[in-house]
Amino acid sequence: MTKKEWPLWEVFIRSKAGLNHKHVGSLRAADAHMAIENARDVYTRRSEGISIWVVESNNLVASDPSDADSLFEPADSKVYRHPTFYDVPDGISHM
Amino acid sequence: MRDINISELERKFQEKIDNDVKIEPNDWMPEEYRQTLIRQISQHAHSEIVGMLPEGNWITRAPNLRRKAVLLAKVQDEAGHGLYLYSATETLGADREETIDDLHSGKAKYSSIFNYPTLTWADMGAIGWLVDGAAIMNQVPLCRCSYGPYARAMVRVCKEESFHQRQGFEIMTQLAQGTPEQKAMAQDALNRFWWPALMMFGPSDADSKHTAQSVQWKIKRHTNDELRQQFVEVTVPQAELIGLTVPDKDLKFNEANGHYEFGEIDWTEFWEVVKGNGPCNKDRLDARRKAKENGMWVREAANAFAAKRAARKSA
Ligand SMILES: [Fe+2]
Ligand SMILES: [Fe+2]
Numbered sequence: 001m002t003k004k005e006w007p008l009w010e011v012f013i014r015s016k017a018g019l020n021h022k023h024v025g026s027l028r029a030a031d032a033h034m035a036i037e038n039a040r041d042v043y044t045r046r047s048e049g050i051s052i053w054v055v056e057s058n059n060l061v062a063s064d065p066s067d068a069d070s071l072f073e074p075a076d077s078k079v080y081r082h083p084t085f086y087d088v089p090d091g092i093s094h095m
Numbered sequence: 096m097r098d099i100n101i102s103e104l105e106r107k108f109q110e111k112i113d114n115d116v117k118i119e120p121n122d123w124m125p126e127e128y129r130q131t132l133i134r135q136i137s138q139h140a141h142s143e144i145v146g147m148l149p150e151g152n153w154i155t156r157a158p159n160l161r162r163k164a165v166l167l168a169k170v171q172d173e174a175g176h177g178l179y180l181y182s183a184t185e186t187l188g189a190d191r192e193e194t195i196d197d198l199h200s201g202k203a204k205y206s207s208i209f210n211y212p213t214l215t216w217a218d219m220g221a222i223g224w225l226v227d228g229a230a231i232m233n234q235v236p237l238c239r240c241s242y243g244p245y246a247r248a249m250v251r252v253c254k255e256e257s258f259h260q261r262q263g264f265e266i267m268t269q270l271a272q273g274t275p276e277q278k279a280m281a282q283d284a285l286n287r288f289w290w291p292a293l294m295m296f297g298p299s300d301a302d303s304k305h306t307a308q309s310v311q312w313k314i315k316r317h318t319n320d321e322l323r324q325q326f327v328e329v330t331v332p333q334a335e336l337i338g339l340t341v342p343d344k345d346l347k348f349n350e351a352n353g354h355y356e357f358g359e360i361d362w363t364e365f366w367e368v369v370k371g372n373g374p375c376n377k378d379r380l381d382a383r384r385k386a387k388e389n390g391m392w393v394r395e396a397a398n399a400f401a402a403k404r405a406a407r408k409s410a
Pocket of ligand 2 (some may be wrong): 173259
């Protein structure tokens with residue numbers, strides 16, 4: 001047996017039909033299949049989910065928090081993307 | 096130059112905390128904040144796991160099937176709490192295996208309440224009511240802790256805890272209303288668990304070395320003594336309601352300020368148990384070590400099975 005420790009998995013759960021899968025935490029398991037079984041026991045003991053995704057944590061790529069300012073700056077300067085930017089005359093409805 | 100950067104980072108970090116912005120795993124944080132959290136969260140995780148032992152002791156002897164199913168579900172929840180928390184320590188860069196080995200070597204601490212034996216069925220009542228009750232009091236403010244993964248784990252834990260306390264109080268209530276022998280058993284359990292439950296909040300504020308920094312970092316929102324007082328305020332009337340007597344001759348309700356006053360905690364006992372000299376410290380650690388050693392083949396088998404399944408898939 002070469003690897004001693006089970007890899008780490010990130011767990012995502014869809015709480016009910018129509019909603020996104022949401023990250024709930026992580027756990028360790030020998031493979032993806034067992035990660036799903038463990039996630040069932042660890043994160044859905046009270047019917048918290050109808051679907052589970054697991055992703056090995058190593059495969060997750062995240063943005064760097066220290067780059068957040070420059071990464072998200074372009075969105076901050078474009079207020080005209082929001083409806084509140086525009087003047088609508090009084091009396092106009094359905095808009 | 097580097098020093099200026101660090102102090103600037105520290106200033107920004109504290110500013111986030113002051114503005115109730117959560118700290119997430121990849122964010123910059125002072126090394127001491129990281130170490131404090133690793134220590135606290137891993138101790139918390141160990142407490143959940145070691146805490147399964149005193150109750151696990153009674154699963155096979157629960158008085159009926161309903162009680163047995165409930166106790167089993169509660170103990171399983173505690174395992175889940177331990178797992179959420181070990182995962183949270185891993186987000187801080189702690190190695191899970193080392194964390195667990197620190198428990199087994201006696202280097203890491205866990206809540207000293209679990210070093211007391213569970214002698215009768217009534218102890219299952221006293222533990223749910225008092226020990227989970229005290230744990231809830233400690234954990235509710237942690238739902239707003241500055242470290243995101245810890246706070247989120249606590250939200251989940253707190254949701255699950257409320258049934259733990261209720262099932263314990265139900266056991267106590269029924270025993271207290273039962274035969275004289277049953278009532279005596281409930282009273283005896285309260286007598287043995289009351290003081291250790293008060294000790295669960297930790298040393299008094301005057302002797303608590305970590306409190307001030309933890310409050311500034313919003314890891315802690317209340318001091319040990321504040322939480323202990325709150326616990327006494329809510330628990331004493333519950334005992335009275337079911338006809339049990341809190342074992343404290345100095346306990347009295349102060350009409351003038353509307354608060355309970357209670358007797359001096361035996362801190363010598365507290366520190367002895369923390370140091371490893373409680374009635375069950377050795378048993379608990381032995382049980383955990385054995386669980387790891389005897390369960391090692393399961394881990395290896397899972398790895399072997401995973402390898403086999405992967406080979407079959409690629410074939
Ligand atoms: Fe718990
Ligand atoms: Fe609990």
